[in-house]
Amino acid sequence: MMQLLAQVSSETDLYVAQNIFFAVIAVTMIYAAFRVVTTANVVHAALWLVVVLAGVAVQFLFLGAEFVAVTQVLVYIGAVIVLFLFGVMLTRASMGDDETVAGEKRAMAAIVGVLLFAVMAMALVDSFEDTRVDIDQPQGVTEVSDAIFSQFIVPFEAVSVLLLAALIGAIVVARKD
Amino acid sequence: MLLNQFLLLSAVLFCLGVYGVLARKNGMLVLMSVELILNAVNINLVAFGAFRTDVGGSVFALFTIAVAAAEVGIGLAIVLLMYRNRRSIDLTQADLLKG
Numbered sequence A: 001m002m003q004l005l006a007q008v009s010s011e012t013d014l015y016v017a018q019n020i021f022f023a024v025i026a027v028t029m030i031y032a033a034f035r036v037v038t039t040a041n042v043v044h045a046a047l048w049l050v051v052v053l054a055g056v057a058v059q060f061l062f063l064g065a066e067f068v069a070v071t072q073v074l075v076y077i078g079a080v081i082v083l084f085l086f087g088v089m090l091t092r093a094s095m096g097d098d099e100t101v102a103g104e105k106r107a108m109a110a111i112v113g114v115l116l117f118a119v120m121a122m123a124l125v126d127s128f129e130d131t132r133v134d135i136d137q138p139q140g141v142t143e144v145s146d147a148i149f150s151q152f153i154v155p156f157e158a159v160s161v162l163l164l165a166a167l168i169g170a171i172v173v174a175r176k177d
Numbered sequence B: 001m002l003l004n005q006f007l008l009l010s011a012v013l014f015c016l017g018v019y020g021v022l023a024r025k026n027g028m029l030v031l032m033s034v035e036l037i038l039n040a041v042n043i044n045l046v047a048f049g050a051f052r053t054d055v056g057g058s059v060f061a062l063f064t065i066a067v068a069a070a071e072v073g074i075g076l077a078i079v080l081l082m083y084r085n086r087r088s089i090d091l092t093q094a095d096l097l098k099g
Helices: A002-012 A016-038 A042-062 A066-090 A103-127 A141-148 A153-174 B003-023 B027-051 B056-086
Strands: none
Touching: A016 A042, A016 B003, A016 B027, A042 A066, A042 B003, A042 B027, A066 A141, A066 B027, A066 B056, A103 B003, A141 B056, A153 B056, B003 B027, B027 B056
């Protein structure tokens, strides 16, 4: 059976194992994202967001972008989530459950979301019917760093200035006078 | 693997994020929904980078991650300031500029 699967996947470029794993991760991510936008507890929303972000990191690994995956874990799960939990802690009023908005507003938001997805899905299926993406060519740290420090050096410096400005801005906004 | 499976997954995440931004009224939860949207965009960038075997997709995903980190820092500072001034982070109450 496994030999047959291996033979089929090598002949038709099917990637059976990868696709099964992708489906499991994708379903987990969608459920977790759904809980992020529907759960009433702010802390639970932050913890469900961790699941989504880890799933995104796994998708990056699927696509061979290993450096982006590592950065995703470091920056998002390591820093942004901690920042969110600190924010929840400092705004104690919202520690418990969040009373949700009125029903008709939520219905309108759901309609907007579903329509947006319908439009995007139609456009995507129409444009890239069964285009394959070659996942056997990983973009390692070497290629990414070469690109950043040659072709993209100006945006890289701009981003460092942006981060400095955001740091100073956050301190100025949040400090007690 | 198909390119579309990554793009459709990212479309689902994007639309869930849009729903969260529109339907939530807690400032913290709106920021989390924005993070969902930015991550959906990142999946798209990396998928197209792998599709074109171009390293630019990864590089732009890294820039997006950096900008998102800055955005979370500023956003949380604003939410904290709002909490300190009004004892609440309910966005529907932030209507000082409403006509």
